[in-house]
Amino acid sequence: MKEIYKKILEKALPLYEKGREGDVEHIKWLAEVITKYVNEFEVDYDILIPVVLLHDVGYSKVPKGSNPFDLDIRKFHSEEGAKISEEILEELNYPKDKINEIKRLILKHDNWAFGDDFADEPVLRIFNNFDFMWMASEKGFDIVRKFMKKEPKEFYEQINEFQRKNEEEGRKWFNKNIEEFYNQLMRERKEGLST
Numbered sequence: 001m002k003e004i005y006k007k008i009l010e011k012a013l014p015l016y017e018k019g020r021e022g023d024v025e026h027i028k029w030l031a032e033v034i035t036k037y038v039n040e041f042e043v044d045y046d047i048l049i050p051v052v053l054l055h056d057v058g059y060s061k062v063p064k065g066s067n068p069f070d071l072d073i074r075k076f077h078s079e080e081g082a083k084i085s086e087e088i089l090e091e092l093n094y095p096k097d098k099i100n101e102i103k104r105l106i107l108k109h110d111n112w113a114f115g116d117d118f119a120d121e122p123v124l125r126i127f128n129n130f131d132f133m134w135m136a137s138e139k140g141f142d143i144v145r146k147f148m149k150k151e152p153k154e155f156y157e158q159i160n161e162f163q164r165k166n167e168e169e170g171r172k173w174f175n176k177n178i179e180e181f182y183n184q185l186m187r188e189r190k191e192g193l194s195t
């Protein structure tokens with residue numbers, strides 16, 4: 001990871017510790033996997049990586065125990081996250097034009113919940129592919145499942161249901177490798193159900 005991204009993560013981690021349960025793991029997992037599936041020729045990492053690292057810092061302003069699936073909470077954490085991200089990036093002397101773009105995207109990052117397909121937002125399409133499939137990852141599965149108060153089998157079906165909705169609303173996989181990675185995670189979770 002580039003030095004500047006490490007500095008961003010360093011500033012963001014204490015906020016994630018105060019924020020939603022499981023978010024430290026969420027962010028670390030995203031940062032680890034995302035660069036394996038999208039290369040720097042396809043997307044500007046200097047936008048994508050800060051969006052990934054900072055997108056949920058706004059949960060540090062959300063009262064503990066709030067329902068993260070509530071639409072008002074979604075809006076609120078995006079707005080707060082955009083403000084906090086600007087402060088963090090300014091402290092690190094990040095280029096101003098990039099800060100504005102990152103802020104704009106963090107403000108929109110959860111708009112899939114309002115039906116957005118991100119068709120003309122490649123950074124958010126990539127980001128959303130991974131933000132979504134976090135719940136199919138080994139750690140994410142149990143973390144999100146507990147939020148939703150579901151049994152493993154029920155939650156596995158729920159993810160399939162969410163993915164059907166993604167397809168219905170036009171949210172596509174950014175590339176074949178990402179889609180295959182998601183399918184692989186789901187196969188692993190399915191195997192886990194029978195053990």
Ligand SMILES: [Fe+2]
Nearest residue numbers: 055056109110
């Ligand atoms: Fe979010």
Ligand SMILES: [Fe+2]
Nearest residue numbers: 026055056131
């Ligand atoms: Fe997220």
